[in-house]
Amino acid sequence: MNTPVRIDPTSREFRRDSIAIYRHLLRTQPVTALDDGRYLLCGYHDVKRALTDLESFRRPTEASVARRRPGSMSEAFARNNMIGLNPPDNTRFRRAMARAFAPRRVEQLAPDMRKSCDALIDRMIESRECDFIHDFALPLPVAIICRMLDIPLADQHLFEHWSAALLAGLELSADPGEAERAETATANLYDYLDGIAAERRRHPGEDLISTLIEAANEEKISAQEVIWGAITLLVAGHETTTHLLGNGMLALIRDPGQMRLLRERPDLTVNAVEEFLRYDPSVYVLFRETSRDVTFGATAVPRGTFLILSLAAANRDPSVFADPDRLDITRENARQHLAFGAGFHLCLGQAVARLEGRIAFEMLMRRITTIELAREPTPRDGLMFKGNHEMPVRVL
Numbered sequence: 366m367n368t369p370v371r372i373d374p375t376s377r378e379f380r381r382d383s384i385a386i387y388r389h390l391l392r393t394q395p396v397t398a399l400d401d402g403r404y405l406l407c408g409y410h411d412v413k414r415a416l417t418d419l420e421s422f423r424r425p426t427e428a429s430v431a432r433r434r435p436g437s438m439s440e441a442f443a444r445n446n447m448i449g450l451n452p453p454d455n456t457r458f459r460r461a462m463a464r465a466f467a468p469r470r471v472e473q474l475a476p477d478m479r480k481s482c483d484a485l486i487d488r489m490i491e492s493r494e495c496d497f498i499h500d501f502a503l504p505l506p507v508a509i510i511c512r513m514l515d516i517p518l519a520d521q522h523l524f525e526h527w528s529a530a531l532l533a534g535l536e537l538s539a540d541p542g543e544a545e546r547a548e549t550a551t552a553n554l555y556d557y558l559d560g561i562a563a564e565r566r567r568h569p570g571e572d573l574i575s576t577l578i579e580a581a582n583e584e585k586i587s588a589q590e591v592i593w594g595a596i597t598l599l600v601a602g603h604e605t606t607t608h609l610l611g612n613g614m615l616a617l618i619r620d621p622g623q624m625r626l627l628r629e630r631p632d633l634t635v636n637a638v639e640e641f642l643r644y645d646p647s648v649y650v651l652f653r654e655t656s657r658d659v660t661f662g663a664t665a666v667p668r669g670t671f672l673i674l675s676l677a678a679a680n681r682d683p684s685v686f687a688d689p690d691r692l693d694i695t696r697e698n699a700r701q702h703l704a705f706g707a708g709f710h711l712c713l714g715q716a717v718a719r720l721e722g723r724i725a726f727e728m729l730m731r732r733i734t735t736i737e738l739a740r741e742p743t744p745r746d747g748l749m750f751k752g753n754h755e756m757p758v759r760v761l
């Protein structure tokens with residue numbers, strides 16, 4: 366019997382100190398019944414099972430639709446963004462986008478990534494004191510997602526703001542103000558990308574929006590789904606990568622031995638990126654619901670139960686990762702992390718994020734001899750998305 370406990374994962378206390386709480390739960394109660402009927406799963410194998418067993422678990426589309434105001438743009442987003450959908454709707458989107466994420470297409474992004482990194486690092490070195498998030502970790506992924514969607518970089522100040530507001534509204538802990546800002550942001554993003562898509566219909570290219578339009582022309586997705594697909598890509602494709610870069614750099618700054626090792630051994634960069642994703646992932650939790658009665662060990666969980674799956678906890682499960690609270694860029698099984706999810710819904714953009722992470726850390730370590738915190742970072746205290754709003758650094 367798993368007695369419900371008084372843990373509120375949406376509370377500020379939980380969100381602020383979640384790693385310590387996950388560490389405790391992994392030891393004492395990896396399957397936690399919350400007193401509102403939801404369950405929180407922390408163990409690696411349970412989380413992976415909930416992500417991969419499509420017969421017993423599904424994304425809670427209706428629950429997330431029910432949290433939105435009927436008729437609102439946020440409700441429409443909940444119904445139409447592929448990250449919230451189950452097959453067969455999700456499958457239509459995945460098929461429509463798959464071509465754009467083929468290894469050859471991703472590799473073609475490398476020269477642009479290097480060029481952007483070089484320019485951003487030049488500016489960081491010149492200014493000596495800067496904000497690692499605003500001056501590097503955010504503009505790099507923004508430049509790449511703009512390139513993938515072929516939208517003007519000059520508009521970045523618009524969609525950066527809208528995208529951040531939309532993400533904040535997806536949190537279970539979103540307050541009415543955040544929900545309202547998400548509503549406005551979703552409407553603005555829709556109008557903006559609708560305009561871009563109209564232009565792209567007249568002048569198709571090689572970009573992701575043209576790929577979605579082509580799928581719509583072949584009647585694989587609808588005209589509206591072109592826009593929802595583009596919104597999903599814009600939102601999913603940059604802030605997550607920002608936090609990979611930001612959380613990874615912060616982990617290195619806090620562990621000078623590992624920073625030194627990475628400088629001396631650039632061949633470790635690929636594995637270091639995996640270890641950053643394991644140690645402090647950008648997405649801390651995902652949501653699922655049971656589509657039939659299931660058991661986790663001795664705990665029976667009825668059909669229709671809302672599950673909070675902690676990727677951050679699973680990534681620190683000591684039965685899979687030895688000495689899990691230690692950053693170890695030589696860790697042999699770092700790549701087993703669940704930072705990109707697992708199974709059918711595994712992140713479509715993972716190859717882009719990995720390439721961007723590798724190029725960024727290779728160039729940062731090569732070109733910047735010393736980087737240290739100028740002040741403590743300002744954390745983003747979401748339940749789902751983790752990173753820092755600001756990270757002032759001194760660069761030498």
Ligand code: HEM
Nearest residue numbers: 447448601602605606609647704705706710712713714718
């Ligand atoms: C470090 C960076 C990234 C992280 C940590 C990350 C994480 C994730 C996770 C955890 C999921 C699975 C959600 C679930 O199972 O419910 C996901 C899905 C997805 N990601 Fe990423 N992501 C990253 C970068 C990107 C990029 C760069 C793109 C696109 C350019 C992207 C596009 C997507 C898409 C389209 C899905 C939906 C897959 C589906 O629903 O079947 N992601 N991502």
